[in-house]
Amino acid sequence: MKLSRIISILDAEILCNVKDKSNVNITTACGADLMSDVLAFIKSEALLLTGLTTPQVIYTAENSGVNVVCFVRGKKPCREIVNLAKEKKIVLLATKTPMFESCGKLYKNGLTGCSEISKQ
């Protein structure tokens, strides 16, 4: 699924855009607020949906090869974290949509989850 499609489905705001990644293709998604769990099961190049807004979200994305992070349920990180994402070349989005609905809408539109894609 194209990034632009995800942005429109979630009615998301772009907090940090990265050159060359503005229309990156996303093959799978994962939603969680616990970073160790994200590290345990997320696939490279997945979309990470989270309500956590600490610097560790960015480091988690960097270390696991995630290109796009979307903050859900109206959460927004501080400027320092946005700058950190810029430095790490990670696209940041923010949506007012809660986690449940964000997952639901993307899933319904055909974006597969990390546990299903690994079985394919």
Add this chain to the structure above:
Amino acid sequence: MKIRDIVKTLGLKVISGEKFLDIEVTGGYAGDLLSDALANSKKGNIWITLQIHQNIIAVASSKELSGIIIVNGRKPEEETLKKAKEEKIPVMISNLLTYEVAGRLYEIGIR
């Protein structure tokens, strides 16, 4: 929709509150931060989470949630199960992750 229907459709394993599966589910809430769940979940919501700590029961009980689905096949701590039984909260386990569980519930009309 009742919890019983969700258990059936998603193939969940019920580990607590078997007697209370006729509770009506009003909507879904997904998340692993207890403070967020406390602030944003609504009465009758079914809660999808990775957390297995006993505090999840306290949150579910005080917000009058209809039940908890623990994802990724995680087994809750003994203390959590004990509290769930005391508080009469249905607790289920799914082998899928939050994204897929929320996705499937959304597909069958839970909002």
Add this chain to the structure above:
Amino acid sequence: MKTLDHKKPSKTQELTYELKVEQVMRKNVTTLKPDSTMKDVRRILRNNKISGIPVVADDRLVGIVTIEDFIICLLEGGEIDGKVENRMTKNVVTVYSDEPIVQVVGKFEKSGYGRFPVVDRDNKKLVGIITKGDIIEGLLKKLEIDYQKEEIHTYRASHIFEDVISDNSTLILKYRIKGGEFKKAGEQTSKLRKSLLRLGFLPETIRRVAIATFEAEMNIVIFTPEGELVAKIQPDKIMVNAIDSGPGIPDVKKAMRQGYSTAPDWVRELGFGAGMGLPNIKNYSDEMTLESKVNEGTNLNFVIYTKKK
């Protein structure tokens, strides 16, 4: 040096011409006097974890005594109180502090020695000591500075091992971590990750090292007053050691269990401490050992083998 004569040198090779010995050598050298004893040799080798000690008289280098010399002394039943001057190598191969690294690399290749004392060209005084590891570390640091200006892929630092050193030299990188500093937790792993990228390891290998190291860093920040990450990098494997100064894990077996955690609620609300850290490290590494003593600290080691390209 197989590749130094190539027509178009890589960036790493260029750097071996640019960098001087004094920029990468170790300056605080432990030395001995000719009348020091072999007992002193044993003590310094053991305490400083080094393999060779220069012998100095009146600021001039007069010899070098190595771990081999000590072993031979023992094997021959030599006096442990005997003087160093009778056991040391007297014709020491030295390098000058203003020599370019490329010449030293050549000397390492030819001589087979593990280290060279460094002397000042004018007054011949001992000013430092240099090993192959120091050279790789120096090159890597230099690349890190230059890297700020350019993209990784234009760099080709990836063949640093093949280009510069052909044997199994170990590159050691150390990172200090302060406990409780949540804002910075993850920074040190990020630095290690960058170095591994520059060294040209496969993305999947780097991902595994980065995730396991990140968890180890988080544990130090969450649970301990301070700690250190030491990464030992070889072409075929990456070894990471995470050591901290307490409080230690009372039950290591329990701590290894998925979902077991002693983290306070506020840590959980920061998205960590749900008992997945150590299991993650175990899953992403090929070998892992964990030793811990209550009130003393924890010593975690893990190894990740790199895949052949």
